[in-house]
Amino acid sequence: TQYKQQEEKILHQAHYDSLTGLPNRLLSLDRLSQMVRDAHRAQKKLAVLFLDLDDFKKVNDTMGHSVGDELLIQAAGRLKNTIRDSDMVGRLGGDEFIIILSNINEPAEIDIIASKLLEKFHQPFNLDNRELVSTISIGIALYPLDSEDPKELIRQADSAMYYSKDRGRNIFNFYTHQMNHDMNRRLRVEEQLRxxxxxxxxxxxxxxxxxxxxxxxxxxxxxxxxxxxxxxxxxxxxxxxxxxxxxxxxxxxxxxxxxxxxxxxxxxxxxxxxxxxxxxxxxxxxxxxxxxxxxxxxxxxxxxxxxxxxxxxxxxxxxxxxxxxxxxxxxxxxxxxxxxxxxxxxxxxxxxxxxxxxxxxxxxxxxxxxxxxxxxxxxxxxxxxxxxxxxxxxxxxxxxxxxxxxxxxxxxxxxxxxxxxxxxxxxxxxxxxxxxxxxxxxxxxxxxxxxxx
Incomplete structure (x- = not known):
């Protein structure tokens, strides 16, 4: 049984983020694939939300990594408390999170949840005896409208999140094909700029x-x-x-x-x-x-x-x-x-x-x-x-x-x-x-x- 416990521990470490306890990138992708299959069978829509904290680097640089870690833990808690039981939240790495919303009937439902998420992050965090507001930028991709491929959905939601960042942060945007073009252009400019x-x-x-x-x-x-x-x-x-x-x-x-x-x-x-x-x-x-x-x-x-x-x-x-x-x-x-x-x-x-x-x-x-x-x-x-x-x-x-x-x-x-x-x-x-x-x-x-x- 000690061997069994050890095995379970290793399995848990492989699939969950050690800091926040959320599913990590690997498990998030796996869950997304499963939820896409379920949605396909039930002829339902789902939404992938890619979220990024707006000032995380500044917090890390000015207040230290332990305060940065505490911010991530508290942010993960807020995300978990905002979504429904049938939805999933994961941490992709750094200050990037993913939320998968299942059983979507109308895009208006996504608007409500995304607005609620933004609102939650308008409230200050209590960090190291200081109150600090850290807003989020959100990008959203829809299954099956934007793509039926889980990896592609994440990439599209990521593009939409960057679009939100460029538009002043603290907002959400739905993915459009123009963003794909803009994103490719941006990557080419960055590559040449280096x-x-x-x-x-x-x-x-x-x-x-x-x-x-x-x-x-x-x-x-x-x-x-x-x-x-x-x-x-x-x-x-x-x-x-x-x-x-x-x-x-x-x-x-x-x-x-x-x-x-x-x-x-x-x-x-x-x-x-x-x-x-x-x-x-x-x-x-x-x-x-x-x-x-x-x-x-x-x-x-x-x-x-x-x-x-x-x-x-x-x-x-x-x-x-x-x-x-x-x-x-x-x-x-x-x-x-x-x-x-x-x-x-x-x-x-x-x-x-x-x-x-x-x-x-x-x-x-x-x-x-x-x-x-x-x-x-x-x-x-x-x-x-x-x-x-x-x-x-x-x-x-x-x-x-x-x-x-x-x-x-x-x-x-x-x-x-x-x-x-x-x-x-x-x-x-x-x-x-x-x-x-x-x-x-x-x-x-x-x-x-x-x-x-």
Missing amino acids: SALKRKEFEVYFQPFVDIKSRKIIGAEALLRWNNTLLGPMTPDEFIPIAEQTGLIVSIGQYVIDVAFATAKKWQQTYNPNFKIAINVSPKQFRENTFVDMLNIQLDKHQIHPSTVELEITEGVLLSSDAVIDSNLISINDIGVSISMDDFGTGYSSLSYLRSYPFNTLKVDKSFINDITVDPGDLELVGAAIAMGHGLNLTVVAEGVETEEQYNLLNALKCDYGQGYLFSKPLPQAAFEALLLKQATNEKNKKRSLIRR
């Missing part, structure tokens, strides 16, 4: 900042461009989120800072010692413990004065109220590097952030600048943002200035700087330098004619 730095496929473009009063170029924003041998020119909107999710943004971001500093230093020596260089920093980069050290190394390497450097962050960086982010912001401010709030007005709590953190610049989002000549509401908003920025002692930049009418209104509102196609689109290094040379030549000629007078 070796893009090594293949020297990136190029840093520069878009001028212009002094609104004088219309002179006083600085530039560094913008990344990627031309891939296989996929052709890629838009930042497509590849930056993938770089962020995979962590590749850290090395790519360092490359941008390196190139931008080298270029700005050259222009400072040739044209204007106060030439300002602005660089976008993503949430992932900002969460790195080593970010400030890397920044210091680059400042030292290029001998560039911190007061001429500006880092642009969106409020998405601040939403997680992470201790590393807070300390990085303070350190960057102490170094003397400026911090800019990018896309101001598009988020929820920009105002409180401006007061709580050491910002120097506020960039009014182009969606507000677009209609200032035709929409009195937008004009009033932009005017208020400029006045408030000045009240908080911030420099205000208007993004997306495209027409003379917009420029004249911004000038009347006393906006400090402008950026947009009216002045110039983003340009490769040589073309941008031609603009600086032209400006310097014009200034020389002006001075000469004044002397002659």
